[in-house]
Amino acid sequence: MKKLINCLLLVFPVLLLHNCTSDDREIITETPEGDYANGMFVLNEGGFTNSNASLSFVDPSGEVYNQVFFGVNGFGLGDVAQSMAFYDDTAFIIMNNSNTIEVVNRYTLEHITTISDQILNPRYMVFYNGYGFVTNWGDPVNTTDDYVAVVNLQDFTVTQTIVVAEGPERLLEANGSLYVAHKGGWGYGNSVSVINANTFQLSTTINVADVPDGIVISDNDLYVLCSGKADWTGDETLAEFFKISLQNNEVIESFQFTSGVHPSFLEVTNNELFYVLSGDVFKVSTGNFISPTGPLFSTQSQSVEVVYGFRVYNDNIYIADAKDYASNGEVFVYDLQGNFQTDYRVQLIPNSFYFNN
Amino acid sequence: MKKLTPIILLALYGVVPAQTRDSIQKLDEVILYGDRFLKPLSKTQTKKVLTDSVILRNASSLTGLLNFNSTIVFRENGLGMVSSPSFRGTTAQQTAVLWNGININSQTTGQTDFNTINARGFDVVVLRAGGGGVVDGTNAIGGSIYLENELVYNLGFNNDLFVRYGSFNTYDVNYKADYSNDKQSFSLIVSRNGSDNDYPYINTDRNNLNGQFNNTNISFSGGIRINSKNELNLYANVYDGKRNFSLPTPNALRTKYYDFNTRSMLEWKYNSNKFKHLTKFAVLTENYRFYPNIQNDFYTEGYVESLVVKYDINYQFNKDMLLTSGFNYLRNDGKGTDIEEEVRHLSSLVLGMRHQVSEKVFYEIGLRQELNKDYESPFLYSAGVKLALSDFYSIKINTSKNFRIPTYNDLYWQGLGNRDLKPEISYQGELTQVLKLKRMSLSVTGYYNSVEDLLMWVPDAAGVWRPENTDNVEIYGAEALLSAEKEIGDHQFNLSATYAYTVSKNRDTGKQLIYVPYHKFTASLGYSFKKLSAYYQYLNNGEAFTTSDNAPEQILNNFMVANLGLEYNFRIHKNKLTLGIQALNLWDEEYESVLNRPMPGRNYNAYMNFNF
Numbered sequence: 001m002k003k004l005i006n007c008l009l010l011v012f013p014v015l016l017l018h019n020c021t022s023d024d025r026e027i028i029t030e031t032p033e034g035d036y037a038n039g040m041f042v043l044n045e046g047g048f049t050n051s052n053a054s055l056s057f058v059d060p061s062g063e064v065y066n067q068v069f070f071g072v073n074g075f076g077l078g079d080v081a082q083s084m085a086f087y088d089d090t091a092f093i094i095m096n097n098s099n100t101i102e103v104v105n106r107y108t109l110e111h112i113t114t115i116s117d118q119i120l121n122p123r124y125m126v127f128y129n130g131y132g133f134v135t136n137w138g139d140p141v142n143t144t145d146d147y148v149a150v151v152n153l154q155d156f157t158v159t160q161t162i163v164v165a166e167g168p169e170r171l172l173e174a175n176g177s178l179y180v181a182h183k184g185g186w187g188y189g190n191s192v193s194v195i196n197a198n199t200f201q202l203s204t205t206i207n208v209a210d211v212p213d214g215i216v217i218s219d220n221d222l223y224v225l226c227s228g229k230a231d232w233t234g235d236e237t238l239a240e241f242f243k244i245s246l247q248n249n250e251v252i253e254s255f256q257f258t259s260g261v262h263p264s265f266l267e268v269t270n271n272e273l274f275y276v277l278s279g280d281v282f283k284v285s286t287g288n289f290i291s292p293t294g295p296l297f298s299t300q301s302q303s304v305e306v307v308y309g310f311r312v313y314n315d316n317i318y319i320a321d322a323k324d325y326a327s328n329g330e331v332f333v334y335d336l337q338g339n340f341q342t343d344y345r346v347q348l349i350p351n352s353f354y355f356n357n
Numbered sequence: 358m359k360k361l362t363p364i365i366l367l368a369l370y371g372v373v374p375a376q377t378r379d380s381i382q383k384l385d386e387v388i389l390y391g392d393r394f395l396k397p398l399s400k401t402q403t404k405k406v407l408t409d410s411v412i413l414r415n416a417s418s419l420t421g422l423l424n425f426n427s428t429i430v431f432r433e434n435g436l437g438m439v440s441s442p443s444f445r446g447t448t449a450q451q452t453a454v455l456w457n458g459i460n461i462n463s464q465t466t467g468q469t470d471f472n473t474i475n476a477r478g479f480d481v482v483v484l485r486a487g488g489g490g491v492v493d494g495t496n497a498i499g500g501s502i503y504l505e506n507e508l509v510y511n512l513g514f515n516n517d518l519f520v521r522y523g524s525f526n527t528y529d530v531n532y533k534a535d536y537s538n539d540k541q542s543f544s545l546i547v548s549r550n551g552s553d554n555d556y557p558y559i560n561t562d563r564n565n566l567n568g569q570f571n572n573t574n575i576s577f578s579g580g581i582r583i584n585s586k587n588e589l590n591l592y593a594n595v596y597d598g599k600r601n602f603s604l605p606t607p608n609a610l611r612t613k614y615y616d617f618n619t620r621s622m623l624e625w626k627y628n629s630n631k632f633k634h635l636t637k638f639a640v641l642t643e644n645y646r647f648y649p650n651i652q653n654d655f656y657t658e659g660y661v662e663s664l665v666v667k668y669d670i671n672y673q674f675n676k677d678m679l680l681t682s683g684f685n686y687l688r689n690d691g692k693g694t695d696i697e698e699e700v701r702h703l704s705s706l707v708l709g710m711r712h713q714v715s716e717k718v719f720y721e722i723g724l725r726q727e728l729n730k731d732y733e734s735p736f737l738y739s740a741g742v743k744l745a746l747s748d749f750y751s752i753k754i755n756t757s758k759n760f761r762i763p764t765y766n767d768l769y770w771q772g773l774g775n776r777d778l779k780p781e782i783s784y785q786g787e788l789t790q791v792l793k794l795k796r797m798s799l800s801v802t803g804y805y806n807s808v809e810d811l812l813m814w815v816p817d818a819a820g821v822w823r824p825e826n827t828d829n830v831e832i833y834g835a836e837a838l839l840s841a842e843k844e845i846g847d848h849q850f851n852l853s854a855t856y857a858y859t860v861s862k863n864r865d866t867g868k869q870l871i872y873v874p875y876h877k878f879t880a881s882l883g884y885s886f887k888k889l890s891a892y893y894q895y896l897n898n899g900e901a902f903t904t905s906d907n908a909p910e911q912i913l914n915n916f917m918v919a920n921l922g923l924e925y926n927f928r929i930h931k932n933k934l935t936l937g938i939q940a941l942n943l944w945d946e947e948y949e950s951v952l953n954r955p956m957p958g959r960n961y962n963a964y965m966n967f968n969f
Contacts, residue, residue: 049434049605050903051953052911067910076953079606098606116608140610141655232772232821262819279818306820325816326871327906348904348911 035107036068041091041354042309042320042331044347045081048097053081055093055109056346058331064344069093069102072109077102084354085125087132087153091354094122094134101125101134103156106356118149118158121185126173127153128197133178135168136161137185146185148178150200162200164193173197174217174246181212181224188229192222194249206249209240209256214266214275218286220246225266225275228257239263241289255290267312269336274312279304281317281338297338304332311353316341320350399485399492400711400721401741401755403789403802405838405855407482413519413966414892414922414937417529417550419454419474419482419502425879425894425920427484428836428857429500430901431471432872435603435954437554437570439614440472444499445486445806446832446861446873450761451781453489453496456504456620457578457592459639462496464661464689465696467764467812469502473598473616475574477519477531477548480507486836487804488785490759491707491723491739494685498759498783498808506578506592508542509535516969523939523962527552539582546576554603556957559947565955567611567651568603572596590624601651605953615646615656622665631673639665661691661765669707681709689765696769703729703762719743727760731768733779735760749793756786763812767824775824783808797841806832830870834859851883868907872951874899874915888927894920903952916948918956932969938962 039059046053054077055069069077078098085092091106101115101122121137132151139145146168147161167184178197182189192206192215209226216223221243228239239257244250257263263277271286280295299307299319308329309320317334329350333341407426415422420440423429429452433440441449450467453460454474462469476482482504489497514536521529528551535544551571557564573596580590598616622639641663646656669683685705692698709723720742727734739757746752763778787804810826817823839854856878861870869875876899883892900915902908924937938961945959 047952051605079609095606097609099608099610100606119608120610139653140649141653142650230819230821232823234772264819306816306818308820322816322820324905327904328908348908 036109037107037356039356040318041084041356042344042346042350043081043084043093043352043354044329045096045349045351046077046079047326047348048080051076051079051098052348053077053079053095054347055081055084056344056350058344062342062344064346066347069104069109073104073111081351082122083124083352085127085132086354086356087127090153091356092125092132094125096122101151113156115151115156115158118161122149123168124170125151126171126178128173128176128178130154131159131197133171133173133195133197135164135171135180137167140186143185143187148180148195160200162195162202164195164202165189165191165205168193169213170215172215172217172222174220174222177203177246179215179217179222181215183211183213188233190226192224192244204249206244206251208242208251210237213264216266216268216273217246218268218271218273221252221286222246223266223268223273223286223289225263227262227264230262231260236260243286243289253290265307265310267310267317269312269314272336274310274317276307276310279307281310281319281334283336297334299332302332302340302343304330308349309351309353312336313353313355318353320346320352322349322351325349399489400719401743401753401789402485402487402489402787403753403800403836403838404486405484407484408480412476412479412482413964414939415476415894417475417477417531417548418472419469419476420471422476422482423471423484423502425896426853426855426881427879428486428855428877429484430872430874430877430898431950433472433950433954433956435554435565435568435951436556436957437472437552437568437600438603438954439470441468442471442499443870443873445804445836445857446834446859446870447499447806447808447830448811448870450496450764450812451498451783451808453493453501454504455493455501456594457506457622458503458637458667459620459622459641459665460494460496461504461618461620461641461643463643463645463764464663464691465643465645465659465693465765467496467761467767470616472600473572473596473618474504475548475550475572475596476504477529478546478574478576478594478596479504480544481505486802487755487787488739488757488759488783488806490737490757490783491709491725494705495760495762495780498761498781498785498806506544506546506576508537508544508578508580508590510537510542510580510582511539512537516967518967518969519964521962521964523941524960525553525556525957527554527962529964541582542578542580544576544578546574548574548576556960558955559945559958561955563607565957566604566607567601570598570600572598572600572616586628588626590626592620592622592624594618594620603954610649611651613648613651615644615648617644618642633671633673635667635669635671637665637667639663639667641665657694659691659693659696659765661689663690664688677713679711681707681711683707683709691765691769693765695771696765696774697771699765699769701729701731703727703731717745719745731776732763735780735782751791751793753789753791754787755789757784759783759785761812763824767812767814770824773821773823778812778824779810779826781808781810781812781826796843798839800838802836804832804834804836808832829864830861831864832859832861834861847886849883849885852880854878854880863905866905868905869902871903871905872901872913874901876915888925890924890926892922892924894922898948898950911952913949913952916946916950917944918946918948919943932967934968935964935966937964937966939964 042056044054057065078095080097082094082096093102103112123135125134134149143166167189169183171180178195180193194204211227214225224242228237241255243253267274283296304321306322308322311318319332331344430443442452444452454469486500517533519531531548533546554568575595577593596618601613625636627634644660646658648656666686672680687703711721723739725737741755744752761781785806789802792799808830811828814822837856842851861873878897880895897917901913904911922939
């Protein structure tokens, strides 16, 4: 008995140990030789409220460098990285749930500033004439406070906001006009706002179908792919593809998908349009986009779980697989005929690709 | 709003993978009136009982109490925010919390947020590790937590006032009044606590923003002994909690969350010769309101009203054999922002037997058949043997089949709910060795648990999240509970420690479940000398994965936290007064139990407990 108690007393010193925790796990980041030019950034949005968004870089030789923003700056990007945009030597990283835009040098990734004033649920950014334009959903419970923030690119401040319909998402600039697709924020949108980028005034609204997800411009025409509302909304609607003239903002042609089909994303290269439907990639030509064809290829051969990012660039198709949203994602590269080329292991929930040329 | 609400709710509860004066001091013999009849069924499993002074010396939340005194691992989104347990490597929905014998896990989320339970509202908190589905019903896979209000007789009129104030404007007030004679017993506990909770994050220039909270808990229990055969008891509990949710990033939109829960129960005990009857009628309501922007009155909510009827009959066949039988009925009526009103009825039949074969050999068997039309009704069982091999050494063996039913969110979420879900099923077995000496007890348990058809929200190819029966999980591990005391003259020493080694693997991928550390160790060391006492609490939580692929760069670091307290006890006439001070997180450890959700550094408080 006494022996036992003595044994017990031996464990007492354990209680006094307080340095037995491991040192903070250093995130070891190898930085590529030279700078971040001539390679591809992959934005990993990270888990919602987990503040673990990160930036990966793939150099021209195919080497992958993860957590490069942290590696350069010593702090993380924040909560849910939505998108990224380049202007001159600057890169803007739009942090959706942080309500910030991180401004960095696009070649060194050194942090310049953080824009947070008048940024609320930011989504995407484009540039025109010394200004940046950022779509914002605003307060989630208010459907009438959505806006495009105008950022002065000299001092990185928001100079004014342009009130628009609910859920402004992707936007493009052409001929001094901004085309803003209202995919819908917490509700569902069905229009494209046209904004005069010189006067910051809304000039017109183009009605499309529900949930305009992808917009691209080719040969002075705007192509808008609307996903339609999914069945689980209880109000399923048809997906529809629009071709709109940039001259008069009139719909030239449109094509309705069959019911129960909800395509997403839209990319264009050399008069060929690419989109995604249930993990399959489709290709149609701009001249005859209303004729549906079979899929170009399926990502199932690579066991892609969720196509969460999609980009066509030069001669390749890039697909980001978010997997179960709780493990590191993967990037799959295909050629324009759909032949699998290579894959890269990236970080949590990759959602987009940016080429730093 | 629809698209994001499930993600937000899942994220809050951490499911989204995207989106007695003291345990140290001698435990009093505890008489659990509420479930005296049922408790024996778990005689072949391991229990830990926490009473008054352990409850008083720890934080008021159930998280604070259990984190330092059990093998349960918590994921807390910052101090006071949503807190989810993992008991024996299981999910948050696989721990049952029972209020005076009634399961109070949320019908919408399936789990109890341990920061919405004020432990001071109860006289006793009991932990039972391992499956308890036959007696406790759904959720009791990893283990059960029993919150009990005692009814004691012949103790006259007593008042107990506890007041604590500390760093970050944290206050904690608890008043208990009870009166009893030989026929009647009444007890009222009113608790209120709150905090600005704006602690600095160690090694950063940030503070915990928007983390303020307050809550009020009222517990009432009353009993009348009508005659020698009949006893009528009434229990009631109201919890009203308001929390702002601390910001993950400084410029994030400020949100808040309100909880309002009520529980009331009428209990009738009727004893006649060899038969004992226990009938309970309980009405529970649960209501949450989530405000996505605190500057806006808009909120999403869920409301469920439940009616519980339990009837148990015990038959003392002979001195050594007890036969039990019971019937349970549960009616839920719930609705919410994203759930159309749905009513469901669940019932079950229970049969049990306990037999003390000889002085050394005891066994028990329990059977339960679920009866409902909404989903598969499993047949559950439990069986156990206790062998007292000597007067200080015994072995306990227990095996059971347990289940966890789909929640309201899982079944009825508009557009996304899945009515074809099956319950989760768990098959488990354990072996415990108990060494009990005069001043020391040690129990060591090895267990195995196979959980099938785990209910999870998973994304489809289009990224839409829906609930499904997906993974199968294999859990095994070992637990050790130790308590010891020693006196040297006027010096008294007490030690209570727990250790758990837990492997919880997804059967398909072989990966450890997220937020389940392999190791957890707690210890409480107490010392008293005449009127002075001191105590030291220690917690070491091993590193844990936060991603399902166990990515090393997303590992949550291990951490140790220690608290130190000093108390002075004295008497003013017949009244007992205790004055105490505490340093929490004494070594100023930088730690978090959820990724990027820092917890407070060293902080202080002072308290007073006056018994009159």
